[in-house]
Amino acid sequence: MNLFQETGKYFLLMKRVFVQPDRSKMFFRQFPKELDKLGLQSLPIVLIISVFIGAIMTIQTKLNTENPLLPTYSTGLVTRDTLLLEFSSTIMCLILAGKVGSNIASEIGTMRITEQIDALEIMGVNSANYLILPKIVAFVVMMPFLVIFSMAVGLIGGYLVGVFSDVITVADYLLGIQYAFNPFYVFYAMVKSLVFAFIISSVSSYYGYYAYGGALEVGKASTNAVVNSSILILFFNLLITNVMLG
């Protein structure tokens, strides 16, 4: 199948997803479960990765800019802006594409190959709406919080470097992360996170929903989900950055 057909099929699926649920009660029963599974359960991985990257970024920035002409706050400033502009809003989303994307694609794909989706259709349920809408909405709602959490924890990672080593002083670091703060960067990061959350959840649902065959195909569907949502994230990252910062 070529790219145009796939894209068309994707948008047709989305058309079935974004309609009023048959029973809103059922939507609100699924929704909190998805908030927990896709959002809260992603916190540990976000925590671990962000804290380490924040710390490592602080050390490396400091070591690579050993220059008496640069002001002492520059390390903190660079760390902060990198976290805000790129790490927490894009790299973190790429990592979540791996975790959440494969989770969504394999869950829906398994339901497809074990005929659970057919069973829903037979009952007259709009299976796309019932299964996919809560996931997309939940993930889009959770993503900004995950990104803000990642920024905060990343900054704490850098702070810990100041506390536990003599690479940088705590005072210099704290000055740096407050210096010339531009709130627009946070807004820019939020916009990106919402778009990426939509890409991850909808693209992964698409690959799961159209899985056909056996367990092997579910594996393939989840690989496709991760690879293609990552590519789309990188592409939209470029696009949004051009529009908002360019």
Next chain:
Amino acid sequence: MIEVKNIIKTFDGVPALQDISAVFETGKVNMIIGQSGSGKTVLMKCIIGLHQIDSGCIEYDGRNLPKMKPQEILMLRREVGMLFQGAALFDSMTVLENVMYPLEMFAHESKEEIRERAYFCLRRVNLEERSYDLYPSEISGGMQKRVGIARAIALRPKYLFCDEPNSGLDPLTSMIIDDLIYEITHEFNITTIINSHDMNSVMEIGEKIIYIEKGVKAWEGTKDEIFDAENESFNNFVFASKLFKQLKMLKQNPY
């Protein structure tokens, strides 16, 4: 009564069903039999509308499915119950929740009545109460099929479809499932269609039999007519088992 006329179905140009016509009668167990890969599941999914047919008619008591609007199809679906080849229970829900699901989705009844109905259906398929809170992965294949039947009859369907209800079950459990489907069909006057390649269940409960081979209807009749069938491929299929061969000989030379 479900009547199909001249159904043709292809997958990317490869024919799966060729010009199939048949009548499935109300209050009877209608069976579609044939070898693995002959197109039984495809035919059933076409009749239900899970696959779009290329041409032909599918009439549910006079209502032609391919010509229906999406809204009408949804309404029709609520009169249809289906037991899938692998039971297809929702694995994130318990046994009881599985049976309650269609009711919660579509029945306009109170929570109490829904529970009541789910319990009735589960008891009707002889499931014990201690399994109601288990998940599908925690119960045996035979029990999963029973839950599948209970879920299929929850909304009091007029049409019941069963795709190989006894594949993967031992002979005794298969017979219990077969009898259950037979009883339910007659008790509630349902139009039942069963896919099977098991001649034992055909002889046990089949009232009207349609044999398909490579997507073509090759024979049709009642179980009494099986032994007099002239069709060669049908005979090969039926008398593959030694037991049936001997039965036929017994029938032809009773002394």
